[in-house]
Amino acid sequence: MEFDLSWLLLGLPLAFVLGWLASRFDLRQLREENRRAPKAYFKGLNYLLNEQQDQAIDAFIEAVQNDPDTSELHFALGNLFRRRGEYNRAVRVHEHLLSRGDLSRTDRERAQHALALDFLKAGLLDRAEDALQRLEGTPFESQARMALLAIYERSRDWPQATAIARKMHGSHQGDFSTRQAHYLCEQALARAAQGELEAAQHQFDEAVSAAPQAPRPRIELARLQQRRGQADAALATLQELAQQSPGALPLAAPLLIELATATGRQAEVYQLLQDHYTRAPSLDVLDAIVAMDTAAADPARPARDWYVRHLDKEPSLVAAAKWLAQETLEHEEFHPQVQRALDLAAKPLTRYRCAACGFEARQHFWQCPGCQSWDSYPARRVEEL
Helix, strand or coil, X not given: CCCCHHHHHHHHHHHHHHHHHHHHHXXXXXXXXXXXXXXXXXXXXXXXXXXXXXXXXXXXXXXXXXXXXXXXXXXXXXXXXXXXXXXXXXXXXXXXXXHCCCCCHHHHHHHHHHHHHHHHHHCCHHXXXXXXXXXXXXXXXXXXXXXXXXXXXXXXXXXXXXXXXXXXXXXXXXXXXXXXXXXXXXXXHHHHHCCCHHHHHHHHHHHHHHCCCCHHHHHHHHHHHHHCCCHHHHHHHHHHHHHHCHXXXXXXXHHHHHHHHHHCCHHHHHHHHHHHHHHCCCHHHHHHHHHXXXXXXXXXXXXXXXXHHHHHHCCXXXXXXXXXXXXXXXXXXXXXXXXXXXXXXXHHHHCEECCCCCCEECXXXXXXXXXXXXXXXXXXXXXXX
């Protein structure tokens, strides 16, 4: 049977035409799909810029459906869900990203970080902790450690917080020595509450070594030494405090008076308080000096005169009210009412105020109950700020 070349000549052009038509059809379909995806993406971006988050989410969902392999759209969608408080949906988006086998290492680490943020915002601290620990050795390591530190502080897991703070300090992410000292103090206080006084004192000593400039370890150590009957050692600790952190001495002024009586070294403590007051007038130090003068009952140095001298240096309603408390008025029958009004007006001025958030409290805190900042309370009353 002979082969007819005419069929070959007719078939080649026909195959070429059919192939060309098929390619044009595929290209047209691809262009349409690509056109739809960017259009939905830019529509979502426009909604986002106009703070129309609901419409933006709908647009991004449409874009993701048109192109499910685009990781950037998933990140945008997940972040939007988190901002709106839809943490379950954000978690699903980021877990879907992590389940993909074709995801690059950079995007995988980014998705892991986003997932950890989802858990944090949702208050799922256990799952957030696990997600953050997986970021060790990644570009998100510093942020993850800071988040872990916040988790351990909130849960009062001080040993874990100490370990993280040491890592961050050792990797030069900042000076975390004072934080370490606070964590050690918290552990020591817990041990002291359980009666483990020797172990508590060892941790206070460790805290002093970790942050020699921090005032809290020495103040807490002095209180423990006093509790253990080591009055001389406690007084020596507070004398070190006056050298290392003189600004915090007002917080230890009442304890200094107790130790002066216990050791019989009133003159030494009185001179220490007087020297500090001369350099930096303080209401707490002033009260301690007045208390020691009152106990001494020396007619040559009337205790009340200190308040008048303080008014020469600084206008103080608190000092004025304390001086008037023992003053004889012309109409003495009205003295209680006048004194009560003055004390009420001066009471808010004797509080401590957080420098970070403005939260006021009658007692001094090392960590603000409002914003959780450390060392944000100055050792001075509101009136002195």
